[in-house]
Amino acid sequence: MFKSFNIRKKIYYLSDTIKRKNVSNHLKEINFILNNPESNKSKIIQKSNLNNILNHATNTTPFYKKFRNFDSILDFPVIKKLVIQDNFNEFQSYPHKDKNNFKVSTSGSTGVPFFLFQDEVKRNRNKADVLHFLKRSNYEVGHRLFYLGVRLNQKFSLKSLIQNVSLIDISKLTDKAIEDFLEKVAKDKNSNKILLGHVSAFETILKYLDRKNKDITNIKLNSIITNSEHLSVETKTKLENYFNTPALSRYSSEEAGIIAHQTIDSPDTFVVNHASYYIEVLNLNNNTPVKPGEIGRIVLTDLFNYAMPLIRYDTGDIAKTKVCDNGSIQFESVEGRKMDLVYDTQGNVLSSYVFNKIIYKHYKKIKQYQFIQQDKKEYEIKLNLQEDKFPFEKELISEVKEDFGKDANVNITYVNEIPPLASGKRRKVINNYNKNNSLINPALSKHESIT
Structure with missing residues (x-):
């Protein structure tokens, strides 16, 4: 059928x-x-x-x-x-x-739980936006779509059947769960299929593939689309190398919809x-x-x-x-997010992904990481390790000081888990100094910012 x-x-x-x-x-x-x-x-x-x-x-x-x-x-x-x-x-x-509006909400990843209402026209516009950008990602309605999300409703539905969507719960991505997922995708008989899901889920899958030295050349995909989190150049490259298909990032929000999207004809912007x-x-x-x-x-x-x-x-x-x-x-x-911009010890703005590049060389030794600016010159690195020891502490601290300042105080904390938000996202960069100090003060004028 x-x-x-x-x-x-x-x-x-x-x-x-x-x-x-x-x-x-x-x-x-x-x-x-x-x-x-x-x-x-x-x-x-x-x-x-x-x-x-x-x-x-x-x-x-x-x-x-x-x-x-x-x-x-x-x-x-x-x-x-x-x-x-x-x-x-x-x-x-x-x-x-008094109309039949739809309530949409965010998980509060910025510290502010948020919801609003959308009317039916807006909902239909969002659906059309999704279809437009899916097509520009090598997908047509009816192709097979594996959606990797958190706490999904796995009940069979006629809608999922018609749209040919397979829902994959990523709440617990154990090795066994990843193995079962990869086997399911490989055995799927649809000739056109894509993966769509959280960046952190794909990063966990990549770590599994690295550790197991897994050959997945039997998996044929039209594309991979990532959402919810930043897709780093390093993760994008690894996904494309392992799965031999374009990996494209979607920038969207719950309160609005798709704001921007990488596409087959625009894969890097x-x-x-x-x-x-x-x-x-x-x-x-x-x-x-x-x-x-x-x-x-x-x-x-x-x-x-x-x-x-x-x-x-x-x-x-x-x-x-x-x-x-x-x-x-x-x-x-x-x-x-602006709140997660980080600053060097002189107060200069740095991209939050500066640390991503620093940590990448230790990728295989780390399950999870989090970089926190605690104060003007105070930085904390949380590491959840693959192994018992991390022999590169001095090297990592030195590399952070190269970018953030020789007078930076850098502490490494070892943890057993970096818990995700309710949305399934894990914040890799946090600026507590920014929260406690008004570093960014929009000017108030005719174009007044209301905060």
Whole structure:
């Protein structure tokens, strides 16, 4: 039953038509805008979508009502999660309050548990975004998709059958669980299949493959997509070498959806989802746009959530932009959360992935690691080892001092486990000094940041 992915594809879009969800109509618009980013038609559609959400927000929500006479989006404040949570009812659009909205929430990886409502149009737009970027990752509706997630509902469903999705629980990735998973993928008779899941799950699988010197050339994949966490160059390279397929990173959030995505035609940079969001990348210390090649805060305006409009929402993440040959803007890198930027002993901002490169040479000896800046010159490294001893303490401390300062105080702590968050993510870099000291102070002006 449903052996052909073409049958599954037809059933999926027939269901869309019957239920009048219009995912296919959204998909056509997304395809056009992202495939023709600099065309006049694309810009007209984007401008119309932006004006529609701004007018809707100022006419139907108490929070945005005071900006009704806006001249441009720059008249709106940059907002953060706490503002939404503290003024939750004021962000809700009154025509949508009594409708069948969907509650979405994050696990609070930034220390701020967060939820909001999305309307059905927004949900359908998200589905269309997913389909667009899956296709640009060598996937079509009906192909086999192995999804590696945390505490999944494993109950059989007609939806999973039609979409040809296999759910893999990664709560306990023991050697036996990994062996069973790899065997399941290898024996799967579908000719087109991809893997999608948390970076940390793939890192655990890679460590297993390293230790066992495992040959998996019998596994044939169209691609691997990682989500939820940063995909380092080192992990990306190892995945591609082991599985002989492209490994692509998805940058998304629970409260919004897919914001940017690496694709087959853009494997090392992120295609920004300008079709569904108005994206700004702003200076770390004020709300002016950064230049290409500079690190800045990702601030988005959701063009399709009419239930709870998000205008100039500071995601808490940072990115570096680049201008492509066709004039479109992509993310050269998504560096992670601003709160987890780290600083050298002189107060200079460093990418949180500086330490990733330092620790990589010890990859085979470490199960898990965590780098914590405790104070201006105080750094802690937590290590969960594969073996009983780690004979490279002095070398590791010396390498950290090379990047962070000769006067850095570096302590290594050995632990039996670095527990994941509820989402399954493990924070590899933490800045407690940043939490206790206001190192980044957005300037308040007409473009006021509300924190």
